[in-house]
Amino acid sequence: MSTMMKIKDLHAQIGDKQILKGIDLELLKGKVHAIMGPNGAGKSTLSKAIVGHPDVEVTKGTIVYKDKDITDWEPEERALEGIFMAFQHPVEIPGVNNAYFLRTALNAKRKHLGLPPLNAAEFLRLLKEKIKELGMREEMIHRSLNEGFSGGEKKLNEILQMEILEPDFVILDEIDSGLDIDALKKVSEAINKMRTPDRTFMIITHYRKILDYIEPDFVHVLKNGKVLKTGGIEIVDALEKEGYKIFEEV
Amino acid sequence: MGMEKVDKIINSDYELGFEVDIEEEKAPPGLSEDTIRFISAKKNEPQWMLDLRLKAYHAWLKMEEPRWAKVTYPPIDYQSISYWAAPKKALESLEEVDPEILRAYEKLGIPLEEQKALAGVAVDAVFDSVSVKTTFVEELNKLGIIFCSISEAIRDYPDLVKKYMFSVVPMTDNFFAALNSAVFSDGTFVYIPKGVKCPMELSTYFRINAQNTGQFERTLIIADEGSYVSYNEGCSAPSRDENQLHAAVVELIAHKDAHINYSTIQNWYPGDAEGRGGIYNFVTKRGLCEGENSKITWTQVETGSVITWKYPSCILKGDNSVGEFYSVAITRLAQQADTGTKMIHIGKNTKSVIISKGISAQKGQNSYRGLVKMHESATGAKNYSECDSLLIGDRCGAHTFPYLESKCESAQIEHEATTSKISEEQLFYLRQRGIKEEDAVSMIVHGFCKDVLSKLPMEFAVEAKALLDLTLEGSVG
Numbered sequence: 001m002s003t004m005m006k007i008k009d010l011h012a013q014i015g016d017k018q019i020l021k022g023i024d025l026e027l028l029k030g031k032v033h034a035i036m037g038p039n040g041a042g043k044s045t046l047s048k049a050i051v052g053h054p055d056v057e058v059t060k061g062t063i064v065y066k067d068k069d070i071t072d073w074e075p076e077e078r079a080l081e082g083i084f085m086a087f088q089h090p091v092e093i094p095g096v097n098n099a100y101f102l103r104t105a106l107n108a109k110r111k112h113l114g115l116p117p118l119n120a121a122e123f124l125r126l127l128k129e130k131i132k133e134l135g136m137r138e139e140m141i142h143r144s145l146n147e148g149f150s151g152g153e154k155k156l157n158e159i160l161q162m163e164i165l166e167p168d169f170v171i172l173d174e175i176d177s178g179l180d181i182d183a184l185k186k187v188s189e190a191i192n193k194m195r196t197p198d199r200t201f202m203i204i205t206h207y208r209k210i211l212d213y214i215e216p217d218f219v220h221v222l223k224n225g226k227v228l229k230t231g232g233i234e235i236v237d238a239l240e241k242e243g244y245k246i247f248e249e250v
Numbered sequence: 251m252g253m254e255k256v257d258k259i260i261n262s263d264y265e266l267g268f269e270v271d272i273e274e275e276k277a278p279p280g281l282s283e284d285t286i287r288f289i290s291a292k293k294n295e296p297q298w299m300l301d302l303r304l305k306a307y308h309a310w311l312k313m314e315e316p317r318w319a320k321v322t323y324p325p326i327d328y329q330s331i332s333y334w335a336a337p338k339k340a341l342e343s344l345e346e347v348d349p350e351i352l353r354a355y356e357k358l359g360i361p362l363e364e365q366k367a368l369a370g371v372a373v374d375a376v377f378d379s380v381s382v383k384t385t386f387v388e389e390l391n392k393l394g395i396i397f398c399s400i401s402e403a404i405r406d407y408p409d410l411v412k413k414y415m416f417s418v419v420p421m422t423d424n425f426f427a428a429l430n431s432a433v434f435s436d437g438t439f440v441y442i443p444k445g446v447k448c449p450m451e452l453s454t455y456f457r458i459n460a461q462n463t464g465q466f467e468r469t470l471i472i473a474d475e476g477s478y479v480s481y482n483e484g485c486s487a488p489s490r491d492e493n494q495l496h497a498a499v500v501e502l503i504a505h506k507d508a509h510i511n512y513s514t515i516q517n518w519y520p521g522d523a524e525g526r527g528g529i530y531n532f533v534t535k536r537g538l539c540e541g542e543n544s545k546i547t548w549t550q551v552e553t554g555s556v557i558t559w560k561y562p563s564c565i566l567k568g569d570n571s572v573g574e575f576y577s578v579a580i581t582r583l584a585q586q587a588d589t590g591t592k593m594i595h596i597g598k599n600t601k602s603v604i605i606s607k608g609i610s611a612q613k614g615q616n617s618y619r620g621l622v623k624m625h626e627s628a629t630g631a632k633n634y635s636e637c638d639s640l641l642i643g644d645r646c647g648a649h650t651f652p653y654l655e656s657k658c659e660s661a662q663i664e665h666e667a668t669t670s671k672i673s674e675e676q677l678f679y680l681r682q683r684g685i686k687e688e689d690a691v692s693m694i695v696h697g698f699c700k701d702v703l704s705k706l707p708m709e710f711a712v713e714a715k716a717l718l719d720l721t722l723e724g725s726v727g
């Protein structure tokens with residue numbers, strides 16, 4: 001089984017607050033890794049470190065992706081190499097047409113891969129097919145990016161982007177929060193459909209529900225900036241019963 | 251010796267005096283009656299025009315430079331400026347042109363032949379501006395459209411000029427308008443006859459000839475009953491003009507059922523990061539919706555000048571007439587812009603729309619100043635204003651000064667204003683999707699300006715977008 005990403009002794013801070021305190025994590029090709037942990041554990045910070053968010057300063061350790069040390073890469077370079085994050089709180093960008101934005105992003109990626117750009121008509125065909133599958137309203141692709149979208153619509157829009165961009169490494173940061181049960185099913189279906197032997201998922205969640213639909217290969221528990229425990233779905237059962245305290249180091 | 255002869259000798263003396271300097275292509279600095287006589291003589295103007303210029307000059311002498319705008323600059327010495335320059339000599343080849351300008355032309359996607367014309371290089375037969383002009387003018391002539399320089403109009407269409415010039419912007423309207431009235435160098439004249447829809451954008455012609463219009467332009471556009479014209483002023487190529495003062499006047503008249511669309515892309519040299527050099531741009535632009543159901547639309551994209559003082563306005567006199575103002579103004583480096591509009595509602599059920607988008611980066615200061623005035627007679631009139639500011643970085647500033655005056659109870663005025671910052675989160679979101687940082691900035695800025703850019707004629711809009719990108723290049727961080 002081959003490694004997609006290897007995170008070694010990762011320390012990171014936001015401002016001068018130390019948040020990640022030595023994360024070691026191996027994420028495998030073709031596998032789904034669930035990350036759980038209490039609020040403030042550093043889950044979002046870890047995601048941000050992986051995608052190169054400028055707020056997060058890595059002070060020690062490395063992130064190796066597809067055998068390349070990407071710790072100091074620009075965010076767009078990581079994205080073009082196939083790292084995608086569905087944001088916990090997608091930002092609104094007024095006046096930027098959703099479809100136009102997506103086509104620009106896709107064509108940037110295609111250029112990176114040495115493929116010709118898709119023209120507007122070709123792209124629209126692809127887009128319409130995807131939004132139908134996701135049960136999104138068509139008018140949403142003509143609106144400004146995330147502007148005035150409901151919480152659930154924003155999440156669906158993140159999934160739509162994932163489907164269009166076909167990344168190799170997908171981080172889903174609390175994709176399930178704020179979704180009603182139907183939307184949660186749609187999102188889970190979309191994710192399951194994208195599970196391939198070449199793609200890795202890192203799913204951050206507080207809830208068991210989405211893991212029932214998606215069935216992770218591994219579960220990691222994060223607390224206080226460190227990985228406390230790694231295992232299978234049985235960890236979730238224990239968590240459900242006892243809470244995070246059962247994994248506390250004594 | 252009769253007085254006439256004395257005059258002639260004196261005049262010729264002055265002419266001679268100037269002539270020497272003309273070989274250096276400039277009149278000596280300074281402004282006096284003689285300067286004005288000289289300019290008028292150079293242009294072979296009739297006596298009546300000279301008389302009007304002199305009248306404006308004497309009025310100007312008694313006026314004071316306005317200082318109410320939110321801009322600061324050292325005093326202007328009006329006696330140190332040269333008020334007349336001969337058309338610049340054509341350069342031999344593109345190799346003589348500043349490489350930085352050429353780089354910009356390329357980025358803007360301006361065809362090579364046009365680049366030459368813009369840079370002041372003699373153009374070859376394929377794109378000879380004279381022949382292009384001729385083809386245009388022939389086609390327009392068939393429709394009775396007059397499209398020529400203001401100097402030609404003064405000579406060839408004196409009745410129209412006498413009737414309309416100064417009718418919207420009186421020569422004593424303000425300090426800079428008076429100065430322009432006295433010394434205006436050249437500009438454009440357009441007349442669209444009754445019922446004629448001008449079949450083309452009046453732009454390309456102007457663009458090719460733009461390099462020699464000088465610092466005191468004067469434009470007069472008349473749309474007769476039921477006619478339509480779309481006029482595009484300027485072009486998006488960067489102008490490195492080192493002139494310090496630019497004081498233009500534009501007058502538009504729309505008769506009953508006529509519509510004038512006036513679009514501007516302005517990018518005079520903005521000076522350096524400390525505010526050295528660059529154009530002082532003091533412009534008076536005003537349109538009169540004279541007749542019922544007439545409409546005037548101002549659309550502008552402003553990226554240049556170190557100081558901008560400019561308020562394209564509409565006087566809505568005819569019942570049901572409509573005035574629109576769509577503006578994008580960018581200030582960066584140490585640029586200061588105080589710009590906006592005036593909508594004066596006089597007629598019944600008149601409507602106005604103001605959409606102003608100000609973008610500030612680096613040390614740029616951007617002020618919107620707008621007046622909406624409802625006269626007692628303007629029953630049922632409506633105004634909608636929206637002023638949005640976008641800040642890039644934290645050393646720049648945005649300010650909004652809306653003035654609302656209503657003497658009419660049934661008139662409605664609606665004003666909205668927002669200020670936002672390009673946030674780290676917006677930029678990061680786009681970069682996370684593989685979009686380069688500078689493209690991400692451009693996408694956010696275009697999104698912010700969308701409502702205005704969509705009002706520009708298609709080809710012009712493409713240039714405006716390219717210009718925005720070029721302007722903002724390196725402005726982030």
Ligand SMILES: Nc1ncnc2c1ncn2[C@@H]1O[C@H](COP(=O)(O)OP(=O)(O)O)[C@@H](O)[C@H]1O
Nearest residue numbers: 014015017019038039040041042043044045046
């Ligand atoms: N921008 C920030 N500035 C300061 N502290 C932050 C910032 N973002 C997150 N933190 C802090 O970092 C810690 C980890 O946050 P986060 O990674 O968002 O946790 P999780 O996603 O596991 O709930 C929290 O204590 C949080 O308050």
Ligand SMILES: [Mg+2]
Nearest residue numbers: 043044045088
């Ligand atoms: Mg979080």
